[in-house]
Structures are given as structure tokens and as C-alpha cells.
Amino acid sequence: MLTTSEMSALEALTDTIIPPDDWPGAVAAGVCNFILHLLANEENWHVDAYHLGLAALDRLARGVHDLPFDGLTLAQRTSVLEMVEQQSQEAVASGIETSWLGLVIRHCAEGYYADSGNGGNFDQLSWAMVGYKVTI
Amino acid sequence: MSGYDAIVIGSGAGGGIAACVLAESGFSVLLVERGEQLSYHDVGRDHLRNQRLSAYGHNAGPGLGNPRTARNAQGELVALSPWQGGYHANAACVGSGTVVYGAQAWRFLPQDFKMASIYGVPPGSSLADWPIEYNDLEPYYTRAEWELGVCGDDRANAHSAYRSKAYPMPPMRSTLQHGVLKAGADRLGWNTSPVPLLINSQEYGGRPACAACQHCVGFACPVDAKNGTANTVIPRAIQTGRCELRSSTMAKRLVCDDDGQVIGVELASELYGEISTRVVYARKVILSCGAIESARLLLNSTSSQHPSGIGNRYDMVGRNLQGHYYPGAMGLMPHDVYDGIGPGVVISTSRFNHGNKGIIGGGMIANEFIMTPITYWHRALPPEVPRWGQANKDWMRDNYRRTIHITGPVQEIPSPSARVTVNREVRDKYGIPVAHLSGATHEETVRTSAFMWERCVEWLQASNAQHIWGEAPRGAWLSGGQHQAGTCRMGDNPESSVTDRWGRVHHQSNLYILDSSIHVTNGGFNPVLTIMALAYRGAEKVASELNGH
Numbered sequence A: 001m002l003t004t005s006e007m008s009a010l011e012a013l014t015d016t017i018i019p020p021d022d023w024p025g026a027v028a029a030g031v032c033n034f035i036l037h038l039l040a041n042e043e044n045w046h047v048d049a050y051h052l053g054l055a056a057l058d059r060l061a062r063g064v065h066d067l068p069f070d071g072l073t074l075a076q077r078t079s080v081l082e083m084v085e086q087q088s089q090e091a092v093a094s095g096i097e098t099s100w101l102g103l104v105i106r107h108c109a110e111g112y113y114a115d116s117g118n119g120g121n122f123d124q125l126s127w128a129m130v131g132y133k134v135t136i
Numbered sequence B: 001m002s003g004y005d006a007i008v009i010g011s012g013a014g015g016g017i018a019a020c021v022l023a024e025s026g027f028s029v030l031l032v033e034r035g036e037q038l039s040y041h042d043v044g045r046d047h048l049r050n051q052r053l054s055a056y057g058h059n060a061g062p063g064l065g066n067p068r069t070a071r072n073a074q075g076e077l078v079a080l081s082p083w084q085g086g087y088h089a090n091a092a093c094v095g096s097g098t099v100v101y102g103a104q105a106w107r108f109l110p111q112d113f114k115m116a117s118i119y120g121v122p123p124g125s126s127l128a129d130w131p132i133e134y135n136d137l138e139p140y141y142t143r144a145e146w147e148l149g150v151c152g153d154d155r156a157n158a159h160s161a162y163r164s165k166a167y168p169m170p171p172m173r174s175t176l177q178h179g180v181l182k183a184g185a186d187r188l189g190w191n192t193s194p195v196p197l198l199i200n201s202q203e204y205g206g207r208p209a210c211a212a213c214q215h216c217v218g219f220a221c222p223v224d225a226k227n228g229t230a231n232t233v234i235p236r237a238i239q240t241g242r243c244e245l246r247s248s249t250m251a252k253r254l255v256c257d258d259d260g261q262v263i264g265v266e267l268a269s270e271l272y273g274e275i276s277t278r279v280v281y282a283r284k285v286i287l288s289c290g291a292i293e294s295a296r297l298l299l300n301s302t303s304s305q306h307p308s309g310i311g312n313r314y315d316m317v318g319r320n321l322q323g324h325y326y327p328g329a330m331g332l333m334p335h336d337v338y339d340g341i342g343p344g345v346v347i348s349t350s351r352f353n354h355g356n357k358g359i360i361g362g363g364m365i366a367n368e369f370i371m372t373p374i375t376y377w378h379r380a381l382p383p384e385v386p387r388w389g390q391a392n393k394d395w396m397r398d399n400y401r402r403t404i405h406i407t408g409p410v411q412e413i414p415s416p417s418a419r420v421t422v423n424r425e426v427r428d429k430y431g432i433p434v435a436h437l438s439g440a441t442h443e444e445t446v447r448t449s450a451f452m453w454e455r456c457v458e459w460l461q462a463s464n465a466q467h468i469w470g471e472a473p474r475g476a477w478l479s480g481g482q483h484q485a486g487t488c489r490m491g492d493n494p495e496s497s498v499t500d501r502w503g504r505v506h507h508q509s510n511l512y513i514l515d516s517s518i519h520v521t522n523g524g525f526n527p528v529l530t531i532m533a534l535a536y537r538g539a540e541k542v543a544s545e546l547n548g549h
């Protein structure tokens, strides 16, 4: 559904939204897996938004840092997303939409915190992190 | 004409009870349900598709092919799927909402039946007294509590009314939040009580005690300790050998004789995409489809005798749709207040249901059920916390277990323009015109909600919350949803109500409505125990009529 380079950008993006620390980041928790599953099903009408959004994000990264988005450090990626949120001039020029970023953020949270049956939250790691334990 | 003694349409809270009372009184009953019979595994534990967080679907129906219409914020007419906002879904399966509900089992207060007398009628509202009083319903509240099984402490609530019998089970076990909030309420001088629940706190009715799981509201019970109609009165009805349950079957319209009296129902069912219909007859027909669908069925039952639908001579069917505004606030506590003991809702106060200076009515407030982590992320984050990045992850990790949520249902002041009509341009999968929803609640509902929101904040402050967030509801919108009620209100005057004080539709001798539709007002409490009590009372009346009295 997404090309290899789009996948790589998606991984960089989701790991910016939920970065790794003592606990896994989005990628290690299966969030991309979750998103691909969703885009193949209920959210298939958002596939184009992902193509367009990832391309625009890459343009923005190259414009600001001369590097593709997935070539940036976490701090750089974070500042790029802040530009999108604040609708900076460069962000607007790149054609990236804040509503798309909002959508990806929601998908990330759902992939990270919902039940593993949805394809993310591997080994229910996020539940262990927040302290939600299923006893029966 | 051969047929059943009674047809009950809808197998939720009201319908399940009506079927049981009639079958156990010796009558033949056809119980019709458009949804399926669901097992615990059918309902599942999908955190994104359940009756609490329906991001991409839900788990207890209705499914696709059952749209409703409404106007969106831009004024455009839109068809809504059952899990979209504005659809106002409850559930559609054998047992309906009672399979997945939180099971709070509240009685309304005596004042809730006399709202107009106590407060006057605000201009523009349709506030009215019920034609019956609390004392008329009291024996049936007791019956529902004992026959389905409710746990609670009848002596703890200083604001409750007379009851003829104690709860059959002691309250649920205490939790960390209970201790913290009790101390806060004590500082304020507020009386609190454990929340009564239609859940087994100990073995009851041949089923085990609650296992304190973390998936109660919005899901089915893993040990069958939650008492809905699907695991109590409906199996009892079937056990008599006189009740036939037909699920996945839709009542399309009511059928009348030459005098315009209801004598049967046209049913539709789907097999491999093919729709078939047939008419079944009965001496009595009972509508228990929930407030939106019961109104829709009446409005869709047009004929030469009933050009605008049955019971709708005075344009009353579908009006006064109401539910509950649910103001709430979240507080960050100094310590962990999560012990994982479900259902989680344990402590409440009924101090503010009435007697609030300058306010009409009020509501009960309680702490919230355990939230799944993703529901917390969607609904409980403070506004200033970023939705992404390290700060968001830190908040979830550090504060999921430190948050208390206080919330509760506000007694709504009904508006006649908040209503269900039918949209003949849009059809469901059976070809039946769908419900169209329009209008909004009365402004007084918003004022009462703002007042109740302040009480939520006050309780959190007194309980030592370090930080409090969540906003009071602003603006008047249409209410309904899981607590939908009021669309066929009961009353003594046929020009301003749809049914009489028993639930019998005016000018109809065989047609009853026994569900949330007949509520005149919806109390400041979760409604299901009142729906159940009314169903016991109305079904007894139907049985006595069938006996020739």
C-alpha cells in the first residue's frame, strides 16, 4: 500500500509522535502495522491523504534541513512537526495539512494504546507502561 | 384469527421483562428482535469498536444498513452510520444495551415524577408531571431489583426515598478511589453512597459473583455476573415453553383492523441478501424498541385510519426526545488511585438531584468506570497536554493511574422540538423509512449542567486533586443516545401525551409501549431500572386484560 520510502517516512513520523525511551516507541510497539491494517480496511478512504501527507512532510524536511524526513534526528523531526502544528510559512508552502497530522496522531495513539488484536500494542507493552492490567 | 396472545417488539430492558411477565402468566408470546443473540465472545474486547468507544464500529449493534438522518453543523442533511456522532445509538441485540451496560441501577426520586409542579414550566419547554407517582412504581422497582439482581446499600443514601425491601445483595467491594472521594465528601459534609449495580456482588440467581474485571461498561461480562435481560428474564420466558424468541427479525409496521385497532405486525427478515416479509397477529402488541425506534415504528405505520401514524393524532409521537447531559471533571491526585478493581464506579452522591437554589432539578454524580487506556487518551487528557511527543507519553505513563473522573447524568428539561420524525427518502436495508433526528434540548438543561459540573470540580478539590480539567457543557444540543427517552410520553390527556398511565396508546385497546419512550422526564439518574419497573407494571396490566379483566 505504501512504498518502501513512504514506509520509512511513516516509521520516522510515528516514532516522533510516540518516541522510544525506557519503553518502546511507536514502531517497536507495532503502530505502523496497525496503521497499514486500518488503511486496508475502515480507513481506506485516507490512503491518499497518507501518500500526499508523507510526500509533503518530506518536502518540508528537505526545505528546512536539506535532508529527507527519515534522515533527521528526533529533535529535528520534532521541530518539523511543531512547524506543521503552528502552520509556519514553510509548512504551509509544503502543502502539509494540520488535519492530516491530527489524523496520524490519533492513529498512532490507537495503535499504541488499544488492544493487541488491532495489530499494534505488541505484547500489551503500553498497558504495562501505564499500569493497566487485565486480570481476567 | 390465529396468532399469539402477545407480540413484544424489541428484546432490551423493557421488552425482555414484558415477555417474561406475559409468558409466566400463561400467555403465548412472540418476542421479536432485529439484532442477533450475542455470546460473550461475539461481543469481544475490541478497544476501538465497543459501545463505549466506537471509533470504527461497535460490538452490540446496530450494524451497517440501519442509517438515520440529521442535519450537520452546516445545515446539510446527512445519513449517519450507527457509530457516528448524531446517530444516538444504544444497541441492537438480544438484551440490547443490558448486555454491555454499566448496570447502574438507580430509582428515580419522588420529585422526579413532579417536575412541573415543583419547578414550574420554563417557557418553551414541555416539562410536565408524570401521571403516576414514585409510590405507584415502588413495588416494581423492588421487583426488578430482586428478579434481575441488584447490589447496593439501601441505608447509605440519605437522599433516597421510601423502599419496601432492601437490596438483595450487599454493595460491590470498595476501592482506592472510594476512600479518597469519601474523605473529600466528608470534608464537604456531603452524604455519599455506594452505586447500586445490576451486578452480582455475590452469587445470585444461579450465576457467580463479579470477577472485578477491567472491561465492564461497553463490554459483556466474562463470568456472566452482569444482570441484563438476556441472561435473566428472557431465558425464564423461554423456559415456560410459551415464549418464542425470533432474533434478526425487524418489525416493519403495525397492522390494523377496519376500525384502526392494532391486530398484528408485519415482520421482515433477511436471508442471503433476500428480504422476506410476513404478517403475524396477536391480541396484544407491545412496543419496546427504545425511544427512537418505537416512535419510528408508530410513524411508519400509516394507513387510511392513521394518516400520520398510529397514536399520532395530535402530532405528539417522536417529540420530547431527551437523554442526559453528562458534565464531568477530571482531577490529578497526589497518589496512585488505580487498583484495577472493576467495574470502578463505586461512590456517588444524590445530594444535588433537587433543592439547588435557582436551578431546575440536578443530577447524581459518581466516579467513573475504569477507562481503557485508549479511551483515556481520547477523553481524559487535560487540554494543555500535547497530543504527541515525549510529553504525551510521559503523561500517559505517569498519570493514567492518578486520575479520578467525576461525572453524572443531568435531569433534562424537555423541549417539544427535540424530536424523531421519519425520512421517507432514506431507507434501511429492509426498505423501511429511517428515523430523522432534529432539534435540541431546552436552555435550562445547559444551566443545570453547568451547576452540576461545578459540583464535580468541588468534590475533586475537596479530595485534594492537584490539577482539575474538563469543561462544563456549553450550548443546547440534541440529547438521546444510550439514555434516550420521552418520545411517547405517558399522560392522562390524549392531546398532550401518547400513552395512558399504563403505557397503552390512547384510542388503542391492544397496543402498549413499554420502554424508555413513555418517560415524561428522565430523572437525574441512569434510566434503566425505571424502564424495567414500568415494564413490570405495564405487563401486569396487559396480563390482567388478557385474562379478561
Ligand SMILES: Cc1cc2nc3c(=O)[nH]c(=O)nc-3n(C[C@H](O)[C@H](O)[C@H](O)COP(=O)(O)OP(=O)(O)OC[C@H]3O[C@@H](n4cnc5c(N)ncnc54)[C@H](O)[C@@H]3O)c2cc1C
Residues within 6 Å of the ligand: B009, B010, B011, B012, B013, B014, B015, B032, B033, B034, B035, B051, B052, B090, B091, B092, B093, B094, B095, B096, B097, B098, B100, B101, B102, B103, B104, B105, B106, B217, B218, B219, B249, B250, B251, B252, B288, B289, B290, B291, B293, B294, B297, B482, B483, B484, B514, B515, B516, B517, B526, B527, B528, B529, B531
Ligand atoms: C454501554 C452502555 C452503558 C449503559 N449503562 C447504563 C447504566 O449504567 N445504567 C442505566 O440505567 N442504563 C445504562 N445504559 C442504557 C440502557 O441500556 C438503556 O436505557 C436501556 O437498554 C433502554 O431500554 P429500552 O427497553 O428502552 O430499549 P432497548 O434496551 O434499547 O431495547 C430496544 C430493542 O429493540 C430492538 N428493536 C428496535 N426496533 C426494532 C424493530 N423495528 N423490530 C425489532 N426489534 C427492534 C433493538 O434492536 C433493541 O434490542 C447503557 C447503555 C449502553 C449501551
